[in-house]
Amino acid sequence: MRISNFLPVFAALIIGAILCLAGAAIGARFIENTSTKAVGNELTLQGYDWVNVEGDGLQIVLTGVAPDEQTQLAAQRAAGHVVDPARVINVMNVVQQEAIPAPRFSIEILRNDSGISLIGLVPTSWDRARFIENLKKASGTGSIADLMEQADYPQPDAWDEAMDFGLEAIALLPRSKISLAADGITVTALAESKAQKAAFEKELKAELPETIRTRLDIAAPRPVITPFTARFLIDETGPHFDACVAETAQGHLRILAAAKSLGIDDPHCTVGLGAPSAQWAVAVETGMRALSKLGQGSITFTDGDVNLIAAEGTSPALFDTVVGELEADLPPTFVLHASLPEAEQAEAEDERAEFIVTRSPEGQTQLRGRIPDDRSKQATEALARAEFGSHSVYSAMRIDDTLPSGWAMRAMAVIEALGEVTRGSAIMSEDMVEIRGETGNENAKAAIAGILSDKLGDGAKFTIDVTYVKKLDPVLDLPTPEECVAEANAIVASSKIVFDPGSVELNVEANDTLDRIAEALKDCEEVEMEIGGHTDSQGGETMNLNLSTQRANSVLDGLLMRRVAGVSFTAKGYGESEPIADNGTEEGREENRRIEFKLLNAEAPQTVPSEETQGENADTDDTADTGTDGTENGDTE
Known part of the structure; x- marks a missing residue:
């Protein structure tokens, strides 16, 4: 057979092979496009729109940057639900996570007579055992409680400098708390005296690391002062202290501020232990300001006793007012004794007659000033006892038969008006009545105005300075x-x-x-x-x-x-x-x-002198002692 007879067959085979390859390529492209589109739609629906989907033949390639590994794997699984998971190629990246910052490493060393305790967080790489051995040598004690924890992070810069200073400080300070860190050191310690405090500070400052912020707080004990005494005077040379003590740093600042405001340029005061009350500074400041109103004289605080002596020639009317106000304002622990030396030549025209009633926060009522006769005195005292309670009234009035007509009736009106306040004072003179204080009755001002208008008559002059205090209101029934x-x-x-x-x-x-x-x-x-x-x-x-x-x-x-x-x-x-x-x-x-x-600062109940202890001197001396028993109030520093 001739070759020419096979040529058509070969040509047909070649054409068929070409057609098959072309069909396979077209089918693969179709499958690639379809799969890519289906996977992209599914990822978008599930919120993975940051994923890029590309086809590579039968393979689906996923690219993009995932926020974390878990989300990356979830996107890959979502694509595997649409096509064969074996066809999914994951080449996605993950956002680079920031490194977790290292914690703050620090040690707190607590040392007292019973030993040393270590509390804090330290680097794992630090030689902890060696530090404890050095600490035992520096302190001379084998009793060390190691309560430190550790973390596997690099040791911070200046850490060794801080630890070396800690060893020096613990060797020097037998009662101390030392906080050590690479960014700050705090030393709190007790010294036995001011001299030792100065020596400690000198030695520590010589060892301070130059690159680390350091704070030293070394305290020396306060002296015990007995009796606790302050004496403030105003004389021809001006205001000054003969003695001044304070119970706390805050009290010290309070007394010094009062002294400067009254004209002492460079006041000095000792902070010590032994104050009879946590309100010592309040009492001293109150007494100083009262004396400044008198102009001259002295006031002496000896524990709970307060002795006020006015200068000779002080107006008795001014004296009565200042003493009445001071007695009401002093904290309850303190007992006031006040005296006014008689001038050799009293000038009657300068003397202003007054009648004064004060009600203290403890419920004590005091009657001071002038009353025309003994009968009026007894009537006034009886009304006060009926108004304020028979055991809460103390009388230090003195008889003056030169008082104007109607004085006793006006005094009784003042007592009745003061019954509308919980605590405060009333001052009555010939031409004026002043009522001031605090009350739990919102209508007290109106009631006082009604009483005074009715009892004093038309044209009477009076002022009312009464403040409503919510906690005093019995209607609200606020807790004590x-x-x-x-x-x-x-x-x-x-x-x-x-x-x-x-x-x-x-x-x-x-x-x-x-x-x-x-x-x-x-x-x-x-x-x-x-x-x-x-x-x-x-x-x-x-x-x-x-x-x-x-x-x-x-x-x-x-x-x-x-x-x-x-x-x-x-x-x-x-x-x-x-x-x-x-x-x-x-x-x-x-x-x-x-x-x-x-x-804190609970107000202790006070007692009033009995009638027997008041004696007959109250008839002629309006500067008699209050007779109040001082009861210690608050914690003693």
């Missing part, structure tokens, strides 16, 4: 300060404020308790309350004191955030010093770990 504190402690007893071990942060349960306390105290008015933190005896004494103080401050911050407007809070840590149960048992330790509320 004692009731406020009792309610707060009752809530804590039923739902204890608990902190996580070693923590000073309030947990969820503690915040719920603070919500209840804030709600219970919303009606309290002008209450000063201490938040006391207490611990058990486990751990070092200084560490426990520090922990209790921080926890008390956490509760204080929590209540301030809840805006308890009528209560002034103070936080104080007691550490392990006031246990209420046996620290030898777990139950006892649990009871000792607590928060307690305590009333």
